[in-house]
Amino acid sequence: MKVAVVGAGVAGLASAIELERLGVNPDIYEQRYHAGDLAPFSATMLDIGLASVDNQIKHLEKNYNIKLKPLNEIKNVVVHSPKSKFSISGKMGSFIKMGQDKESVQQQFLKNIKTKVIYKKYIDYLKIKDQYDWVIWADGSISVPIELNIFEPTFQGWVRGAFYTGSFEPNRADFWFDREFAREGFGCLTPFNNKSASLMLQVNGITRQELHDYWDTFVNKIGYKSMGTGYFETEFQTGRLKKHVVDNTLFVGYAGGFVEALWTQGVLFSTISGAEAARSIVKGDNYEKKVKQLVKTNHNIYDLRQRLSRLDNQGLDILIRMLKVPGVKQLASTGNYSGIKLISRLITRIIGEDSKGNDY
Numbered sequence: 001m002k003v004a005v006v007g008a009g010v011a012g013l014a015s016a017i018e019l020e021r022l023g024v025n026p027d028i029y030e031q032r033y034h035a036g037d038l039a040p041f042s043a044t045m046l047d048i049g050l051a052s053v054d055n056q057i058k059h060l061e062k063n064y065n066i067k068l069k070p071l072n073e074i075k076n077v078v079v080h081s082p083k084s085k086f087s088i089s090g091k092m093g094s095f096i097k098m099g100q101d102k103e104s105v106q107q108q109f110l111k112n113i114k115t116k117v118i119y120k121k122y123i124d125y126l127k128i129k130d131q132y133d134w135v136i137w138a139d140g141s142i143s144v145p146i147e148l149n150i151f152e153p154t155f156q157g158w159v160r161g162a163f164y165t166g167s168f169e170p171n172r173a174d175f176w177f178d179r180e181f182a183r184e185g186f187g188c189l190t191p192f193n194n195k196s197a198s199l200m201l202q203v204n205g206i207t208r209q210e211l212h213d214y215w216d217t218f219v220n221k222i223g224y225k226s227m228g229t230g231y232f233e234t235e236f237q238t239g240r241l242k243k244h245v246v247d248n249t250l251f252v253g254y255a256g257g258f259v260e261a262l263w264t265q266g267v268l269f270s271t272i273s274g275a276e277a278a279r280s281i282v283k284g285d286n287y288e289k290k291v292k293q294l295v296k297t298n299h300n301i302y303d304l305r306q307r308l309s310r311l312d313n314q315g316l317d318i319l320i321r322m323l324k325v326p327g328v329k330q331l332a333s334t335g336n337y338s339g340i341k342l343i344s345r346l347i348t349r350i351i352g353e354d355s356k357g358n359d360y
């Protein structure tokens with residue numbers, strides 16, 4: 001059986017690990033000189049909002065035999081609204097490193113693959129699909145799904161990130177929601193360790209030029225002005241695919257619509273979709289069925305994203321104040337889907353009550 005994997009990112013490498021485990025050595029193509037994002041950043045695997053997964057790292061090891069060493073555990077998440085903040089403590093997930101360093105997810109995955117990646121090779125979808133029995137498309141973009149008219153967009157915007165040195169709490173993630181600098185997106189501070197961190201801002205519905213003004217407002221407002229180095233900028237677009245298999249091609253990772261629209265998390269679902277695509281090819285499993293739950297979860301998260309988008313800054317402050325109420329706080333911190341439902345209900349209440357002029 002001839003299988004091509006296009007893209008040596010998280011999803012492509014996960015599919016290669018599983019293919020090899022099942023006895024198939026794929027051809028793995030990567031356009032870059034190395035596997036992994038060009039700019040390193042500390043990403044979160046937040047175990048919040050995932051109905052059936054309470055620890056992503058353990059889930060991958062137990063169900064897919066994929067071992068991932070995180071940078072640190074996330075023990076404290078602080079969510080800031082313009083005038084308030086909400087802090088949750090407990091086992092909240094893990095920080096992982098993205099990039100090309102040896103601790104990065106991509107390099108960790110790469111170590112588990114015997115097949116040599118074919119680097120510096122850009123692949124054209126239309127040319128490759130007839131040369132293989134199966135193609136796993138993992139190019140980290142939605143351009144082919146758009147061409148095939150199977151992509152439905154949900155959230156689009158620009159991200160700017162920077163690397164900071166200083167003093168940080170290595171187990172704490174901060175998120176900022178503020179319409180003034182993030183519109184319906186957010187900012188976040190995620191440490192690599194106690195001496196360095198990445199700061200990121202994700203703003204929807206703007207141009208790249210506008211991003212700089214939003215960034216300046218962001219760093220001024222949270223007090224991180226002009227300390228950053230190593231800036232990176234990237235456009236992102238989340239969405240869902242009408243189908244994930246076209247002829248002999250299976251779409252995985254970002255290209256399969258497996259990045260969610262709230263925190264833009266995608267490592268877990270990209271890994272799962274890659275491994276499930278491999279299993280479907282070799283064992284004849286139904287890939288659409290295997291990824292159905294992932295699609296549903298991302299849809300629920302997008303629903304919350306849309307509800308959040310309906311709150312102005314005052315509404316965001318009200319939400320954070322509501323979340324601090326004892327009992328409500330415990331429910332919202334359960335780390336599973338009920339937390340998302342609760343927040344959705346609170347938002348509906350704010351919008352409804354707010355329009356009647358009630359004061360919280």
Ligand SMILES: Cc1cc2nc3c(=O)[nH]c(=O)nc-3n(C[C@H](O)[C@H](O)[C@H](O)COP(=O)(O)OP(=O)(O)OC[C@H]3O[C@@H](n4cnc5c(N)ncnc54)[C@H](O)[C@@H]3O)c2cc1C
Pocket residue numbers: 006007008009010011012029030031032035036042043044045098121122123124138139140141159234236252253254255258259263264265266267268270
């Ligand atoms: C700014 C930002 C922040 C994020 N933060 C988080 C986070 O905190 N937590 C989280 O879980 N997820 C996060 N994500 C999402 C996460 O990075 C993605 O889920 C994940 O990288 C998707 O993996 P992938 O393999 O599909 O794509 P990628 O990692 O993008 O890999 C695609 C690979 O394919 C290669 N390629 C592209 N086209 C071709 C071609 N034609 N031929 C050959 N090779 C090609 C690329 O060079 C690249 O190496 C973030 C994403 C972004 C953009």
